[in-house]
Each structure stands twice: as structure tokens, then as C-alpha cells.
Amino acid sequence: xxxxxxxxxxxxxxxxxxxxxxxxxxxxxxxxxxxxxxxxxxxxxxxxxxxxxxxxxxxxxxxxxxxxxxxxxxxxxxxxxxxxxxxxxxxxxxxxxxxxxxxxxxxxxxxxxxxxxxxxxxxxxxxxxxxxxxxxxxxxxxxxxxxxxxxxxxxxxxxxxxxxxxxxxxxxxxxxxxxxxxxxxxxxxxxxxxxxxxxxxxxxxxxxxxxxxxxxxxxxxxxxxxxxxxxxxxxxxxxxxxxxxxxxxxxxxxxxxxxxxxxxxxxxxxxxxxxxxxxxxxxxxxxxxxxxxxxxxxxxxxxxxxxxxxxxx
Amino acid sequence: xxxxxxxxxxxxxxxxxxxxxxxxxxxxxxxxxxxxxxxxxxxxxxxxxxxxxxxxxxxxxxxxxxxxxxxxxxxxxxxxxxxxxxxxxxxxxxxxxxxxxxxxxxxxxxxxxxxxxxxxxxxxxxxxxxxxxxxxxxxxxxxxxxxxxxxxxxxxxxxxxxxxxxxxxxxxxxxxxxxxxxxxxxxxxxxxxxxxxxxxxxxxxxxxxxxxxxxxxxxxxxxxxxxxxxxxxxxxxxxxxxxxxxxxxxxxxxxxxxxxxxxxxxxxxxxxxxxxxxxxxxxxxxxxxxxxxx
Numbered sequence: 001x002x003x004x005x006x007x008x009x010x011x012x013x014x015x016x017x018x019x020x021x022x023x024x025x026x027x028x029x030x031x032x033x034x035x036x037x038x039x040x041x042x043x044x045x046x047x048x049x050x051x052x053x054x055x056x057x058x059x060x061x062x063x064x065x066x067x068x069x070x071x072x073x074x075x076x077x078x079x080x081x082x083x084x085x086x087x088x089x090x091x092x093x094x095x096x097x098x099x100x101x102x103x104x105x106x107x108x109x110x111x112x113x114x115x116x117x118x119x120x121x122x123x124x125x126x127x128x129x130x131x132x133x134x135x136x137x138x139x140x141x142x143x144x145x146x147x148x149x150x151x152x153x154x155x156x157x158x159x160x161x162x163x164x165x166x167x168x169x170x171x172x173x174x175x176x177x178x179x180x181x182x183x184x185x186x187x188x189x190x191x192x193x194x195x196x197x198x199x200x201x202x203x204x205x206x207x208x209x210x211x212x213x214x215x216x217x218x219x220x221x222x223x224x225x226x227x228x229x230x231x232x233x234x235x236x237x238x239x240x241x242x243x244x245x246x247x248x249x250x251x252x253x254x255x256x257x258x259x260x261x262x263x264x265x266x267x268x269x270x271x272x273x274x275x276x277x278x279x280x281x282x283x284x285x286x287x288x289x290x291x292x293x294x295x296x297x298x299x300x301x302x303x304x305x306x307x308x309x310x311x312x313x
Numbered sequence: 314x315x316x317x318x319x320x321x322x323x324x325x326x327x328x329x330x331x332x333x334x335x336x337x338x339x340x341x342x343x344x345x346x347x348x349x350x351x352x353x354x355x356x357x358x359x360x361x362x363x364x365x366x367x368x369x370x371x372x373x374x375x376x377x378x379x380x381x382x383x384x385x386x387x388x389x390x391x392x393x394x395x396x397x398x399x400x401x402x403x404x405x406x407x408x409x410x411x412x413x414x415x416x417x418x419x420x421x422x423x424x425x426x427x428x429x430x431x432x433x434x435x436x437x438x439x440x441x442x443x444x445x446x447x448x449x450x451x452x453x454x455x456x457x458x459x460x461x462x463x464x465x466x467x468x469x470x471x472x473x474x475x476x477x478x479x480x481x482x483x484x485x486x487x488x489x490x491x492x493x494x495x496x497x498x499x500x501x502x503x504x505x506x507x508x509x510x511x512x513x514x515x516x517x518x519x520x521x522x523x524x525x526x527x528x529x530x531x532x533x534x535x536x537x538x539x540x541x542x543x544x545x546x547x548x549x550x551x552x553x554x555x556x557x558x559x560x561x562x563x564x565x566x567x568x569x570x571x572x573x574x575x576x577x578x579x580x581x582x583x584x585x586x587x588x589x590x591x592x593x594x595x596x597x598x599x600x601x602x603x604x605x606x607x
Contacts (some may be wrong), residue, residue, distance in 0.1 A: 034407060071449065084594050088346050090412070092545050093590050096583030103580035234538060240416055245411045277422040284415025289397040292408035 009151035012207020013223055015263045016158035017216050020165050022243035022255030024212035027169060030178075031205040032185040034091045036237045037078060038213040040098030043105060043232035044071040045214025046221040050118045051111070053222070057123075060122060064218040072207045073247045079206030083199060098237055105229040113188075117228025124157055125150030154223050161219060162256075165212065169252055171312045181205055246287055248294025257296050316449045318571045319564070324455045324524060326563020327462035331517040332536055333543035333555035334469060335510040338597070341486045341550035342506045343399075348413040348513055349390055351537020352420035357383045357515025358528045362435050366604035372437065372523075379515035387511025390416055391504050399503075406518055417533070424530040432529045435522035458520050465513060473552065482506060486550065535579065546589050548596030557597060558598055 021038060028035045052058040052066055052151035078097055085093055105112045112118070129139065129150055139149035170262045180201045183191040192198050221227045239262075249257020260282075269276040287295070332354060360382045361375040394412045413535045442453040473479040484492040485502040493499045521536065522528050543562055547554025565581055577584075589596060 043320065081591055085590060088340075088549070089545065089590065089594065090344075092541050093586060095538070096542060096586050099583045100580045100587065103577050107574070109580040234534060242411065242414065245407060274426060275422075278419055278426070281415045281419025281422065282415070284418065285394050285412045288408045288412035288415065289394070308450075 004148055004152070006147050006151040010150075010154045011264065011267050013151070013155050013158050013262045014291075016155070016162045017220050017223065018240075018243060018259035018263050019162050019256045020212055020216040020219070021240045022247065022259040023165055023169060023252060024209045024216065025240050025244040026249055026252055026255045027212065028206055028209035029244055030173070030181045030185055031202050032086075032188070033082070033202060033206060034087065034241075035082075035094040035206065035209060036091050036241060037094030038209065038231045038240045039234075039237035040094075040101040040212035041071040041075060041210040041215035042220070042236070042240075043101060043227075043229070044074055045217030046227045046231070047105065047118070047217075048111060050121045050213070050221040050227050053122050054118060054120065060124060060127060064215065064222065067218035068211050068215040069222075071217065074209030074214075075207030076203060077211020079203040080212070082206060083202055094284045095234065095237060098232065099234070101230050102262065102308055103230055105232075112229075115229060117226065117230070118221075119226050121221050121225045121227065123150070123154070123225040125153040126225075128153050147313065158219060158223065160259035161215075165215075166252060166256060177201070177204070242284065245294060246284065248296040250297050251292065251301060254294050254296040258294070261295075314373070314571075317451075318567050320449070320451060322567035323493050323560065323562035323583075324458050324563070325567055326560035327459055327466075328517055328520050328524060329536075329539060329543055329563050330556045330559025331462055331465055331513055331520070331603045332540040333547065334466070334542050334552065335514045335517070336544045337550055337552060337555040338506050338510040338513075339528050339546070340544065341552075342482065342503060343351060343395070345395065345409045345410075345413070346408060346541065347403040347507070348537070349394075349416035349420060350510065350540065351533035351535075352417045352424070353383050353386050353390070353511045353533075354514035354518045354521075354536055355424060355528070355530060356386060356434070357459030357518030358522045358532065359424065359433075359518070359530075360515070361519035361522055362433055362528060366434070366436055367481055370463040372519075376516060376519055379519045380512045383515030383518070384508045384512040386420075388504065390511070395503075395507065396500070400584075410461075417537075421530060421533060424533075428530055430530060432527045435526050437523045437526065440523075440526060454523050457523055461516070461520060465516065469509075469513075470552060478502075478505070504574065542586045544596075545586045546582075548598035551596065551598040554596055554598030 021042065024038055024041075025035070028038075033201040045064075048067035048262050049060075049063040053060055059064070063293055078094070082093065106115050108114075108195055129146060134137075139146050142149070144152065173181070180191070180196045183194065183196055184198060188198060217227075217232075220231070228248065243258040243262060244255040245258070246262060248254025265283075266276045267277060267279060272279075332350070335350050335354070336347060339345060339350070357379040360378045364370050364375040364378045365372065386488050396414050397568070398409045398412060437454055439453050439457075443450050443525070444453070445451075471479075473483060481492070481497045482505070484495065485499050485506075486499055489499055493501075513593055517536075518528075521532065539562060543558035544550075544555055547556075547558030562582055562585065566578055566584070569575070569581055570578055
């Protein structure tokens, strides 16, 4: 069980949170809207969940739900005026939304703790361990130390959340809603002419993305037990975008792969730690030059599926 | 007090305007947001710092050095991060934005590696010289910054409107393919645009060093974000919009700090663009609505 150390599990947990964030970017992108506000929505989810559980003793699942819903509602509020914008305008306006929100988090000290943030947020794994201990269970009976058990529990919860999220949006992409998204992405005017209510679906996609970001933020708060405005900067917003664009934004597996690869790579490159972000930058440039549609595109998946069935490609 | 703040605001605003001009030139010609511009600006500041403090050379040499280095960076940026995407079919504008983000991450961390993360003191030989006109104290540094900015802005506007090269650049901005058909070497014009924009960023870097008397490797990001906000506010691709937007932002930040709360200073830029985008999405000086610009 040596490999099962909390460090590996923590990296794996971040992969999963980032995968949900990547999917949140994918959902908004799937209607052709480029939003850089997801770090902001993430902070809404994280702070809501953190404040509810630290100051009002709300149970963790209820806090996570409230955080996600609040972020989704904020997504509707931002998404409606954002309809007037497209392309880089939308990107920078939503980036602006995130920065204004961060300034509020830093300055509203009585509520948010200012630049220091909120500490001692109940950690999911620890809460479950205490709950299990009270019922006479000890992690040692599974051959696990308690910190291994805590990290493992967090990982499993996040894995479940990620699988459910991906399954939901995979299903969605084959439904009426998903087809409407695809139609809007390909050609908005043609979609409108075909009778698709553009406004409804674009706002829906935007708030779904916001809700997912808030969900990821709330999970983040209860996994790390600490949040501060520094977690939701421009860098985070760009990172989320890069997950989707690097991995590929045409299929939901793209951002999931992008999140996994780009989260693990800097950790794997730790032995050259001083240069890893330099390499990260170079890698991004090379990727966009040689494979601008992202690593995973529908064609690649088709080829996989075909070779999986044993028929010649 | 009011007049002094006004002068501070105009000084800051003119630096913002020069940073924003770098963005707007590249966007005007290529329809690309150059996310690495802030980092190129930061390198300009550091090159200036090295020349003034470490080599002890006079300020004009610092400007020259900053221009040479940042122009070279612009050249490399265009050659390796933008041109390969341009010749490839089906590459979206999003892709070129990502590749410049890659360059910005690269440069930020290279700067961190070379210069470290702390603040560096940027000493200007005449930093303490000031003179008093009536009740107002003006620093010589502010005058120099204003003059250089004005010179750059007027020079750029004249170059764009009066010279043959400027005309070619405007034609390229109007329509890349048509300009090419009419005999404009568009690749060269694009390279020239990115190089000029980067060099202006380098000059702005040295100006910021003079104005704030310290620099660090994070300044590219905050200045870059403000530059982006300004070009949205002023209208994408509009040279006059960038100038006006820069001044408005510089003034509103200065007065916010002087008469309001300093905590929200860095959020003003984005607050401004959210307001302008709701009222007039094409920006102050933008020509066509956002949707029509394809």
C-alpha cells in the first residue's frame, strides 16, 4: 500500500476537481460561448459552501448543493447580458466579472476573511472518518492509516461526482438540448431559423457551466479545507480554459483528458521543478501549433472505437 | 491637491494608453488578443532596470535596450507562436489566443527564474527633482513620461495615417486577403505590427519603472489585464479608443485611490468594461457591433 500515499491521492483528487472544471468550460463552449468567468463562479461555490459549514454548521452535502445552485443562479444573471457579446469580448467581460468578484472577496473582510481567506473548513474525508469511528469502524481494519483513509475517501467521493457529471453531460449531448447546443455552435442564425430558442439554450449552457464551476469550487473547499481569493485568480480562469482547449473542446472527454494531463504533468516534472512551468508554456504553444483542435477530437475517438471492435481502420 | 491628482492620473493614464496601443495594434491587424503582451512589457522594464542600475548607463540607453529586446521578442513571438497558426486552415482565433497564453506563461516563469520574485528598485537619476507651479508640485519624471507618451501616440497616429507603410498596415487590418492581392506583403506587415507593438510595450515597461520606482515579475499580468480592459472599453482595434480608454482608466484609478477606497483600485478597469459592454458593446470608439465583426 506504499503507492497509496496521501500525496498521490491528493494529486488524483485535484485531477478530478479540474476535470469537473474542464467540463464546465466545455459546456459553455459547446454553444460557442467562451467564458473566462469560471474561476469566479468557482469562488462563489467554494465560499458559499465554506461559509455555510464553518459559520452556520450546515451539513456538507447541503452546503455543496447551495454553493452550486448559487453559482448557477449567478450564471443566469451574468449569462443574460453576456448574450450581447461573443468571442473575445465575452472572454474579457467574463474575466472582468471574475476579477471584480475577487476584489469583493478581498475587500469584504467581515464576511470572507479578506485576502487571508477561510480556514478550518470541515474536510469531507475527516468528517466521514469521525462518523465511521463513532460507529466502531477503524480504517486499520482495511490496512489503511487514518490519513490514507481520509485521502482515499475524498478521492472516491470526487470520483463518483466526476463520473456522474461526465455521464450526465454525455447523455445530455445526445439529447434534444445537446443537439440544440451543437446547432447553435455551428451556426447561430441557421439554428434560430430552424426554430431553436437561442436565448434559452445559450443562457442554459452558461448557467450549467457556472453551476458546475460552483460545484467544483464547493468540492475544492471541502477537500483542501482552506480557500482564499488567491485560489480564484486569472491564472485559474486561464487554466480552466486551457484544460478544454488543450484536451479538445469538441468532445467531453477532451477537457477531462486535458485536466488529467495538465494536472499530473507539472507534478511528474517536479524533479525539474524550476523549469516545469517554462515547459508548460512551451508545450501549450507546440500543442496549438501542431494540433489546434486539441488532443482528443471526435475523429480520434472514432478511430479508437473502430480499432477496439477489431475492424480495420 | 485636485490638480496634483489630475497630473498623477494623466501620467498613469498615458502609460496605460501605451500598453493598450500594443494590444490594439495587434488586434486591429490580426484579430488576435496577444496575451503575452503584458509579459513582454515586463521584460522591457527589467531590461531597462538592468541597464540603468547594473550597467549604470543613462536613461536613453535603457529605452534603446528595452526597445531592442522587446522588438526581438515580438519577432520571435510572431514567427513561432502566431505564423504557424495563420498558415494552418481551420485554426480558430481561440487557438492563437491560447498559444500567446503559452508564451506568457513561459515568459513569466523565465523572468521568475532570472530576476526572482521580489520587488526591484528602479532608480531614475532625476527621480527627486520637482518644481512648484503655484500650489502644484510636479515631478520631472512625470513630465518626461508624459512627453514620451505623447510623442509615441502622436508618432503612431501620424505614421498610421500619413505614411505608405501605415497605409499598408491599415489595408492589412481592413482585409488581409485583399491587401495581399493589391500587392501588400501582408506577412511583413503583420511581423512589423507585432514588433512595433512589442517595442511600445518595452517602452511602457521602462516608463512604469520610472513612475513607480519599483518593478517585479508579476507586473506583466496586472498591466496586461488592464490593457485588455482598456481596449474593450475604447473599442477593439481603435487607436484613439486605446488612448482615451487609457486616460480614463488612469484618472479614475487615481481619483478612486485619492477620494475613495484603494482596495477596489484594480477592479475599476473591469467594472468599467462591464458597464460599457452593457451600454455600448462595441466600445467607446468601436465602429461595428460585436456580432458584425467577423
